[in-house]
Amino acid sequence: MATGRSHRPATRSRGIPEATVARLPLYLRALTALSERSVPTVSSEELAAAAGVNSAKLRKDFSYLGSYGTRGVGYDVEYLVYQISRELGLTQDWPVVIVGIGNLGAALANYGGFASRGFRVAALLDADAALAGRLVAGLPVRHIDELEAIVVDNQVSIGVIATPAGAAQEVTDRLVNAGVTSILNFAPTVLSVPDGVDVRKVDLSIELQILAFHEQRKAGEGRQEPDGDVPAVMPA
Amino acid sequence: MATGRSHRPATRSRGIPEATVARLPLYLRALTALSERSVPTVSSEELAAAAGVNSAKLRKDFSYLGSYGTRGVGYDVEYLVYQISRELGLTQDWPVVIVGIGNLGAALANYGGFASRGFRVAALLDADAALAGRLVAGLPVRHIDELEAIVVDNQVSIGVIATPAGAAQEVTDRLVNAGVTSILNFAPTVLSVPDGVDVRKVDLSIELQILAFHEQRKAGEGRQEPDGDVPAVMPA
DNA sequence: ATGTCTTTGTGAACGCGTGCACAAAGATGG
DNA sequence: CCATCTTTGTGCACGCGTTCACAAAGACAT
Structure with a gap:
């Protein structure tokens, strides 16, 4: 039985990090919104805020695609929309x-x-x-x-x-x-x-179970969890 | 000197790694299925296969919860179901x-x-x-x-x-x-x-856009992408 | 009891992702 | 043209997560 391997063994030299790929759609959405408001350029700081990420991370992400920004100015919105779309393969059907x-x-x-x-x-x-x-x-x-x-x-x-x-x-x-x-x-x-x-x-x-975990931790912040609390079921 | 001081192992304390928390529901689902088939015990190898992860990873994940396995035998299914449920906070409403x-x-x-x-x-x-x-x-x-x-x-x-x-x-x-x-x-x-x-x-x-990215890469495996392909829009 | 066999639990190494901090690049103003 | 200012692009260090590999632990047979 071939278990589905979702991750490739190693990233190619030309490969874009998986974490970056996962964020590109996020940037694209923020850029599209700017584009609809006819905003011509945007700084990494502004765009990062709109996408909800760190600006250094955003710049590093873009650096994998190439040097598409202009120092002292920022990024051209339309140009970046196109570049990210192309990278993600969204220019095709x-x-x-x-x-x-x-x-x-x-x-x-x-x-x-x-x-x-x-x-x-x-x-x-x-x-x-x-x-x-x-x-x-x-x-x-x-x-x-x-x-x-x-x-x-x-x-x-x-x-x-x-x-x-x-x-x-x-x-x-x-x-x-x-x-x-x-x-x-x-x-x-x-x-x-x-x-x-x-x-x-x-x-x-x-997703809900992960939320529940953190919720439980928040609820039990101060008090100590009774660690000796063991159920009736014990290992054989 | 690259190797810094080992400040805190972060193992025995209350900190379960986020990546582990995200996998616990996966284990829980596989264990529940085993429980319904009345399987008494399961090895890390079997359970890992059912959950679609590496067995070493699974054992390390469980090690953050405590030592709930028996060497030479495996894990007691019912007991583990309870422990994970409790850890995730699923024993409450x-x-x-x-x-x-x-x-x-x-x-x-x-x-x-x-x-x-x-x-x-x-x-x-x-x-x-x-x-x-x-x-x-x-x-x-x-x-x-x-x-x-x-x-x-x-x-x-x-x-x-x-x-x-x-x-x-x-x-x-x-x-x-x-x-x-x-x-x-x-x-x-x-x-x-x-x-x-x-x-x-x-x-x-x-999620779809991430799939499209990989799909595009698969499609263009052999041939070289024309990198000089630039749209009419250029940075100001 | 003793030896063998199975499987866990974990130390250690490695690789990836993140964030800092800064030099380089370019715009802008005088 | 030069000085200054803004913002990018990235080298570097650090921490987290993954994987390997193996000693320790226990089951089981004799």
Whole structure:
């Protein structure tokens, strides 16, 4: 069983650090807002504040892309928008399929952030035949049987999984088999994928549990946790 | 002299590394599955495979919680479930409010992973008066005007924001003002919060853009990117 | 009891990411 | 043209997280 390795062994010499890649969309969003207000240039300090990061970090991030700023002035907003878009691959069209059109799938289909960034929803798929043909976000839901044909015909390389946990692995296998090489997984499952396929997961439950941990710590700030508190269950 | 003084090992004290905290829910999920299959014990190797991580990492993670394993045997599943649950604060009840009952908010309200982990949806809130009273996931949607009263009455400390971007900051301010100290933000905005308030954000668009970056790299593996490709827009 | 075998727990090394602090670059004004 | 001022780009050091590799611990058989 090939466990899905989401991280490459080592960054190439020409590679942009993963942490930087993860922040580029953040910068892009802030820059887009500036662009809409017709702001011509922005300093690293201002942009960093808008994106919620440290200015030194932002400058270092940009330094991986090249020297796009002007000392004493700042960065040209339009130019930077283009450079980051190009680096992220957003200047091209990315057809996407969404599998599992429940509440979450419908929310994703309706999400405006997709189309505005070069992502085009090629199809909505669901296993429930009763849903077939119903319009969601202006698109007809199609039956999961059509998955392979749709992926091939539209050259879909990105799949979004919004199915129940039990169906996620099978859907993944079918997507990968049909040619999908990037998967965004909303199902609470660890997916196995062959090498060369990227998986990112978004897990609502995990995020909440992390918040709960910090919340608990905040609540128990002063008092000491009774460490000897052991449950009835003991190791055999 | 590169090697400085070892100020504090930071091991035995109360500090669990953030990276470890983020993985505990993952382990917990795998352990729960084992528990339901009545598996009594599990080795670090097996559990790591189920959680999709390295076994050495898992053992080190557990070492921050204490020595809960038995050498030569592995970990007692039930005992470990309890210890992780306690560490994450899941043995207590966490009332949660969800603000913004669109498709996404409805999806969150219906998500089973909430209730099963000690999270209880105290209320669903929306600014649209037309939604008020409608049942979503068995709960009536209530108007945003009731936010403060609901937070106070139910001692809500965790808020989930599923509103449009434009409303997110205002909702955040009101939540924080009413006593919420942890926020899970699904709106594509950088939130400003006072010290002591934790914010975690989940951003669909950003995840997709990161995938697009890697996808683009995969597509252009062999050929060289024309680096001199510059748009018409140039810095002033 | 003793030896063997399995698996944990962890010391140590390494690599990545972050932030400081400053020199270099360029704008701007006299 | 020169001085000054602003802001970038980056060398460097530090700390966190990951991984390796192995000694210690215990189970189990004889």
